[in-house]
Structure formats: C-alpha cells, structure tokens
Amino acid sequence: MSKAIKMIATIAAILAITWFYVNPTDAGSWTKSELRILEELSIYSLPPLPPDVSNAVAQNxxxxxxxxxxxxxxxxxxxxxxxxxxxxxxxxxxxxxxxxxxxxxxxxxxxxxxxxxxxxxxxxxxxxxxxxxxxxxxxxxxxxxxxxxxxxxxxxxxxxxxxxxxxxxxxxxxxxxxxxxxxxxxxxxxxxxxxxxxxxxxxxxxxxxxxxxxxxxxxxxxxxxxxxxPGESKFDYYVEAVLQNNNDKAETIFTKQEIRGLRLFINEAKCTDCHNGPLFTNNEFHNTGNLSFPGEMPDRGRINGVRKVLADPFNCLGPYSDDPTRNCPELTFVRKGAELIGAMRTPTLRNLEGTAPFGHKGQFQTLGQVLEQYNDSPLAMIGHNEVENPLGLSTSELESIEAFLNTLNSPLxxxxxxxxxxxxxxxxxxxxx
Amino acid sequence: MHKVMIFLLITMSSTIFSSETTSITRSGYFHISYQSELEPITINQIHNWVLHIETPEGDPVSGAKVSVSGGMPLHNHGLPTDPKVTTDLGRGKYKLEGLRFHMRGYWELIVIIEIQGRRDTGIVKLNI
Incomplete structure (x- = not known):
C-alpha cells in the first residue's frame, strides 16, 4: 500500500514539475531579457512616423x-x-x-x-x-x-x-x-x-x-x-500591465494559452528573429522555404526586387525624388547576392484578422498552416531556407502561438x-x- | 564535475559571443575600435560608425583601404546591408556608412585593412 502511495506521489511530483517547466503561465514570471523583448514589441514603442524627405507633400x-x-x-x-x-x-x-x-x-x-x-x-x-x-x-x-x-x-x-x-x-x-x-x-x-x-x-x-x-x-x-x-491590441494592454507589475490585471487580459503562446513566440519558436519591433517585422528579406504556388515556378523574390529598385526612375535617388541631397542610405547601401534568392520581406503580424490566406502567393489558408511550415522547415526549392532546423513544437504549442497571434488585432x-x-x-x- | 564543466562552458560562451569595442587583427598589424552614431545600437535602424585603426603601438593608421562584411555566424547569414567605408577622416578614423542589424543576437563585423602591401583582417564582435 505504502509502495503504491509512494509511486503515485512520485508520479504526481514529476507531473507537477513538468507542468511548471513546460507550461509556466503566470504573468509575473517573465525574465528581465524577456521583459525587454515584450516592451520592444509593444505598440507603445512605435516611434513617430519617420519623415519621407523624398515626398514633399508627405505631411500635407x-x-x-x-x-x-x-x-x-x-x-x-x-x-x-x-x-x-x-x-x-x-x-x-x-x-x-x-x-x-x-x-x-x-x-x-x-x-x-x-x-x-x-x-x-x-x-x-x-x-x-x-x-x-x-x-x-x-x-x-x-x-x-x-x-x-x-x-x-x-x-x-x-x-x-x-x-x-x-x-x-x-x-x-x-x-x-x-x-x-x-x-x-x-x-x-x-x-x-x-x-x-x-x-x-x-x-x-x-x-x-x-x-x-x-x-x-x-x-x-x-x-x-x-x-x-495600427492601434493598441490586447497584447499591448497585456504588456502594459506586465511592465507595471500589475499581474492580477495582466492575467485578466491574457488567457493561459495566450501567455504560453507569447512565451513560445519570443523563445523556442524564434519568431522574433524576424517578426521583431512594434510592428512585428524587421522589414528584411528572408528565404523561409515557402513552397511555390501550385503550377508555378518558385518566386525569385528579393534577388529580382533589388535589381528592379535600383533601376527604378521613381526611386529615392531618381529625378522625381524631392530630397535635394538624395540622402538614401537604404538604397545606397543595399545588399545583393545569393542570400536573396527566394527571399521575401517579413510581413507584419499585427491585424491579421480577415487577411487569410497568407504567404507571398497566398499558399497558406490558415495561420496554423503557416506555423506548420516553420515547424517542419522544408528545404527551399530555390536558394537556402534560413530556418535551418525544424522547430519540433507540439500541436498544442502551435495552437498556443496561434492564440497569441490573434491577440494582435486592433482598431486603427x-x-x-x-x-x-x-x-x-x-x-x-x-x-x- | 558537471557543474565545473557547465561553468566553464558558460564562461567560454560569454567570452566568445560577447561584445568587444576593440579588436586586434589576425596578424596583429592593427588595432580596431569603433564609435557608433546610434547609441545604444538597436535593431532595424540604419546608421553609421567611425572606425579607429591604429598600430599596436597606438599610432593612427591613415590612408588604408578598408572594407567590411559580416553577419550572424550562429544563424549562418550575412549583414542585411552592404556597409562601406566612405571617407578617410584622417588620424586613423574612417567613416563607415550603412550599417543595420535586423535581429537581436551575436553579430560579427569582418574588417579588412590594406595599406602599403600589408593586408590584415579583424573581427569586431557585438551583441545586440
């Protein structure tokens, strides 16, 4: 009898410890570096709109x-x-x-x-x-x-x-x-x-x-x-509460599943490598091995885009720019090369509601399918998939990330x-x- | 024993992947340091640096041909821009324009210096 109780107690302890490590959901358990990332992702970190000096009427x-x-x-x-x-x-x-x-x-x-x-x-x-x-x-x-x-x-x-x-x-x-x-x-x-x-x-x-x-x-x-x-989303209210150390409030804003999804998003799933900053995009170009649209050749993406933007008479350096100094650092120091084959610009993850299907060719019907793609990390059809290792997340973890992504919808x-x-x-x- | 190994690994990795504002080129010909116009350096903002190049004795190295590449070795990708040394500012200072970092993490900037037939490469390490 005592042996059986011991065994049950041991199993219970293992389950409790596993639950604690696998599924930490309390709002107050963010580390200092995680808090820094949350703050960086918050809409309150969005700077004032940068001027577009190439457009004299941009602010008119x-x-x-x-x-x-x-x-x-x-x-x-x-x-x-x-x-x-x-x-x-x-x-x-x-x-x-x-x-x-x-x-x-x-x-x-x-x-x-x-x-x-x-x-x-x-x-x-x-x-x-x-x-x-x-x-x-x-x-x-x-x-x-x-x-x-x-x-x-x-x-x-x-x-x-x-x-x-x-x-x-x-x-x-x-x-x-x-x-x-x-x-x-x-x-x-x-x-x-x-x-x-x-x-x-x-x-x-x-x-x-x-x-x-x-x-x-x-x-x-x-x-x-x-x-x-975009304006303030449920995520932004959650981060605001967490940064104010108001954990009771934070837990009324986010469900346990959404907290778990956010935790995965910024850690194991490595989403913030590219979906970073307050608009959840670094606006850079990445080959993530997305399959081409059925019946189409793979899209060459940025490797062609960079050639086109440099040749465009309506670019920042061209005769129709209103900037007399032609101060165009992004275009002047634009990178070229094989890394750009099949690379596409990171999309924002804010306000995805109603915008499905996803991907540069609309290849993914649902957010779940997009997440599966990263979880599997297939070889790229052209170029090199930057996501070199499959994430190996469970179905429940992927669902948590999806639940978190749905907290990023907001009124404009x-x-x-x-x-x-x-x-x-x-x-x-x-x-x- | 395990604890000692873990401690050593953490110490080594923090040494290998930590930011350094100065570096010595491979053959020891030059010392490189930098000053960023953007301080602290943050992600997704294009900005410029001033590179300082000196001899090991501390004499400024002017008139060198300086070029830069780099990336995130742990991610196996390069820089998101093609930064260039645009101006020799004199007294060992060079204006490096067009730097941008699009991810947090460990970055390396490879600086190639050529002067009077002597060529050497240094690595500037930074954590963003």
Missing part, C-alpha cells in the same frame, strides 16, 4: 485628402471598375482576403496590407519599391491591376476640375495635355506595344512632364496611406472618415463613388 493634409479621393476612385483604372481600395479594402485591414490580388486580371502575388507600411524602407514582398509613393504608381500601370498608363492618369487629373484645382494648389501649374500630337491618348513605358510605342515617340521633355504628374499622384496617395497605422489609429470613401463636406473634393 490637403495632399492626404486628395490621395484619399484617388484611393477610392474607380476612374483610376482602364475599365473604371478598379480603385486602390479594390485590393486594399479598409474592411479587410487594407488587404483583400484573396490568395492573389484581383484587379482587371489576377496579380502575381498576395496583396500586402498598407497598415503600418509607412514605416518600412521597402515595399512589396520583394522590396522592388523604396517608398510608399513610388509603390503606389506600380499597380496603376500593371495590366492585371488598374491596367492604365501614365499619360491617361496625367490627363485624367488635368481634366477633372476638382482634381486640377487641388493639384495646382499643391504642385503649381498643370498642363492641359490637349495637344494630342505631343500627348497621345495612351502612352507609357509599361503595357501593350501601342502604348509603349506612343511613349517612345514622345520627346524626353514631354515624357518628363507626364512623369512629374504621375509621381505626384503617387505622392498624394502616400500622404493618405501614411495615416493608416486612423480617424474613421479616412476609412471610407470621401463624402461631400469632408473635403472640398467631389464625391467619386
């Missing part, structure tokens, strides 16, 4: 209002059915909830959110753009997205009385582009051969005139998009009027929808 509220109107304006497309908000819907965290963006056709990659993107030195999965304003130009001419050409957009702004008035108040005199011999109906360096040929036949000076208007369209769109910033700090198409009275710009 009138430019933001102008950009707000353009963002929702479906006339900004070849078929007049696509606006920026088609793929960057405010109701879906400025993304679209689709595997790949769908404008006029099917885009090449998954739509990234605009939320917090003003903080990134690079845009797109492959970083082929180095500013929000330069990024905003690319979909306008992509045949599968807005499908237009820069001549069309320049003339459109010029011919709309309200847009013309606001444009001239911000940037000065705007040409009417009414000489069709100099400025054909459709012209641009991207698109079908007729559009390309018309562009090539224009003089360098005229092309430059059109490019200036085109770049300014991107700059007002960026002035608006800079306002789209952006005023509600910016999240809907402009109405009469909000700005002096006409209703467009």
């Amino acid at each position: 509220i009138d430019a933001a209002r102008f950009g707000h109107s353009l963002f929702f304006d479906k006339r900004m497309s070849a078929n007049r059915l696509v606006s920026c908000a088609t793929c960057h819907s405010p109701e879906k965290q400025f993304s679209d909830g689709l595997p790949k963006g769908r404008g006029i056709g099917l885009s090449d990659r998954n739509t990234r959110t605009i939320v917090g993107s003003a903080y990134s030195p690079w845009q797109y999965w492959d970083g082929r753009k180095d500013s929000q304003w330069s990024q905003a130009l690319s979909p306008l001419e992509d045949p599968d997205e807005h499908g237009g050409n820069r001549m069309y957009y320049a003339r459109f702004i010029s011919e709309d009385p309200e847009y013309r008035r606001v444009y001239e108040s911000l940037f000065g005199s705007l040409s009417h582009f009414n000489d069709k011999k100099r400025f054909p109906d459709a012209a641009g360096p991207i698109g079908n051969p007729a559009v390309f040929s018309a562009w090539e036949n224009m003089t360098t000076k005229d092309r430059h005139m059109v490019n200036i208007v085109f770049a300014n369209i991107g700059k007002v769109l960026a002035a608006y998009q800079r306002l789209i910033i 700090t952006t005023s509600p009027e910016w999240l809907n198409p402009p109405r009469l009275g909000i700005s002096s710009i006409a209703v467009l929808q």
